[in-house]
Amino acid sequence: MIDRRELLAGMSAAGVLANFSEPSEAAEPARAALPPIKEMAGVRYRWAFSVSVFFKERIAIDAPFRRTFVPAIGGDIWGPRLQGKVVPYGGADFGGGGGPLDAHYIFQASDGHYIYINNRGYMRRVDWDPITALDRPLPPLKPGERIKQDFVAPPDSQVPLRMRTSPFFEAPRNSPHDWMNHTLFIGHGLRRTDPDRTIFTYYEVL
Amino acid sequence: MEQFSIPADRSPDLVADIGFKPAFEVTLSYAPTHQEATPHGERIFKLITGGTVTGRIEGAVYPHGAGEYSLRRADGVTDVNGHVLIQDQKGEWLYVRNIGFARMDGYYRVTSWVDADVRSEHSWVLGLFFIGIAKPAAEGVLTISYYEVL
Numbered sequence: 051m052i053d054r055r056e057l058l059a060g061m062s063a064a065g066v067l068a069n070f071s072e073p074s075e076a077a078e079p080a081r082a083a084l085p086p087i088k089e090m091a092g093v094r095y096r097w098a099f100s101v102s103v104f105f106k107e108r109i110a111i112d113a114p115f116r117r118t119f120v121p122a123i124g125g126d127i128w129g130p131r132l133q134g135k136v137v138p139y140g141g142a143d144f145g146g147g148g149g150p151l152d153a154h155y156i157f158q159a160s161d162g163h164y165i166y167i168n169n170r171g172y173m174r175r176v177d178w179d180p181i182t183a184l185d186r187p188l189p190p191l192k193p194g195e196r197i198k199q200d201f202v203a204p205p206d207s208q209v210p211l212r213m214r215t216s217p218f219f220e221a222p223r224n225s226p227h228d229w230m231n232h233t234l235f236i237g238h239g240l241r242r243t244d245p246d247r248t249i250f251t252y253y254e255v256l
Numbered sequence: 257m258e259q260f261s262i263p264a265d266r267s268p269d270l271v272a273d274i275g276f277k278p279a280f281e282v283t284l285s286y287a288p289t290h291q292e293a294t295p296h297g298e299r300i301f302k303l304i305t306g307g308t309v310t311g312r313i314e315g316a317v318y319p320h321g322a323g324e325y326s327l328r329r330a331d332g333v334t335d336v337n338g339h340v341l342i343q344d345q346k347g348e349w350l351y352v353r354n355i356g357f358a359r360m361d362g363y364y365r366v367t368s369w370v371d372a373d374v375r376s377e378h379s380w381v382l383g384l385f386f387i388g389i390a391k392p393a394a395e396g397v398l399t400i401s402y403y404e405v406l
Contacts, residue, residue: 090275090276090277090406091275091276091277091278091403092276092278092389092401093276093387093389093403095274095276097271100265100266100270100271102260102261102262102265104260123260124260125260125261126260126261126262126265126266128266129271135260135261136260138260150369150385170367170385171385172383172384172385174383178383180374180379180382180383181374181375181379183374183383184374214274214384214385214405216367216385216387218355223331231331231333232331232333232357232359232363233357234356234357234365234366234367234387236274236387236405238272238273238274240270240272242265245262247262247265249265249270249272251270251271251272251274253274255365255387
């Protein structure tokens with residue numbers, strides 16, 4: 051095993067521990083400005099920010115592990131620890147159908163910094179039976195028939211959906227957003243139509 | 257330019273509730289670590305030599321061929337990259353993939369994806385992910401408590 055003390059001493063000398071002492075983190079807003087810490091079953095978590103992501107195109111490619119392509123055409127970011135916007139057409143969800151969502155796109159914080167998000171998670175019917183994912187019959191194409199690849203994602207009001215995500219972020223190292231580089235988050239997704247969008251609520255796991 | 261912002265979306269009512277429900281707990285034993293400087297950072301090789309699983313899944317960690325290949329970054333944070341094979345009490349196999357952060361201040365959190373046979377009693381894990389809170393149990397032993405996200 052690595053000697054932790056030795057490593058700590060090395061890190062400290064290199065100045066890399068500076069970002070870590072959570073309470074004194076320079077970029078963190080005053081404690082009073084943060085929402086209360088919640089706790090369930092021993093897990094402590096806190097609302098960090100919310101993001102609305104707007105959509106237009108929805109393409110499904112019937113590869114052996116069905117691939118979907120849903121670009122983020124724009125969006126809004128608000129909340130206690132991050133504000134900004136989703137860069138229009140800065141990326142998309144490229145997830146495999148039936149499998150996890152796997153979105154890659156870009157935020158621009160209100161201070162101008164760009165932040166990369168890889169949002170992985172699931173959006174599934176509440177009563178989904180995984181065995182149904184094994185069979186995916188496709189009718190054969192008629193001669194000259196074009197492959198239809200558009201699909202529609204229903205809003206939560208029509209189909210009970212459960213959407214949770216585990217986003218990983220990359221933010222500039224020397225920015226107020228560096229805390230996102232070493233914090234685990236949980237996202238909750240809410241599907242909305244008119245206009246077509248998802249509202250994500252992001253919690254930091256403390 | 258089109259505005260992608262709807263004021264009503266910012267309603268405090270739309271800060272959705274989530275929750276956590278204990279799922280299972282895995283204790284992992286590791287062989288001595290090897291560390292190599294790579295273009296990505298310090299790659300830390302840790303073979304998993306055994307362990308136990310308790311809770312909604314009961315079983316043992318398979319001691320041959322699973323491991324962690326985590327990366328210590330330039331900022332001192334370790335990007336956790338773990339692969340674990342589990343056998344339940346009936347001998348059925350499950351696979352657990354851990355990704356997350358291990359920090360110098362003791363914060364060790366992972367997100368985990370679990371694969372099980374769709375026909376098994378563990379099929380409830382499919383399509384979900386779990387969060388894991390890891391704590392050292394002894395020298396070379398780590399306990400990860402896994403929670404389903406509600």
